Amino acid sequence: MTTTQDDVQLLRSAGRRVTAVRLAVLEQVGAQPHADVETIFRAVDNQLGSVSRQAVYDTLRSLVSASLVRRVEPAGSPARYETRVGDNHHHVVCRVCGATADVDCAVGSAPCLEPSELHGFVLDEAEVTYWGLCPRCQSATAARPPRPSRARPAKPTTQRDRKR
Helix, strand or coil, X not given: CCCCHHHHHHHHHCCCCCCHHXXXXXXXXXXXXXXXXXXXXXXXXXHHCCCCHHHHHHHXXXXXXXXXXXXXXXXXXXXXXXXXXXXXXXXXXXXXXXXXXXXXXXXXXXXXXXXXXXXXXXXXCCCCEEEECCHHHHHHHHHCCCCCCCCCCXXXXXXXXXXX
């Protein structure tokens, strides 16, 4: 395990006990931005030798509540985690493979977008997810030969068409 003093200090300054599981989870989230729980669990389990999936879930929840880790939830995808917190950035997600990357605010300071109506709310954040194809999936799509049409011939609609 390559624990840094920075990670130890980060946990202590957030009022969290320093444990092997917390250090390993924090390290793996930092090393694999936008990883899902299963990916983080496998890496931590491999790193520590034995850890429960529940311990990883609980640790992630604790790190999120301490604002040390951010939970990102793209629609239709499992939650993902990253250590880039507090800067109100956005994400771009590949529709095919789910690859995720950070995108800085499009315009201005937080919340980066101006809604047409606030309805009395005081805004402090805007969450934007851009969707498209990553470069790898673009290449795979371009390299794939077109599929033959599977359209069925039209059914005859008139008495005359049926005789043909």
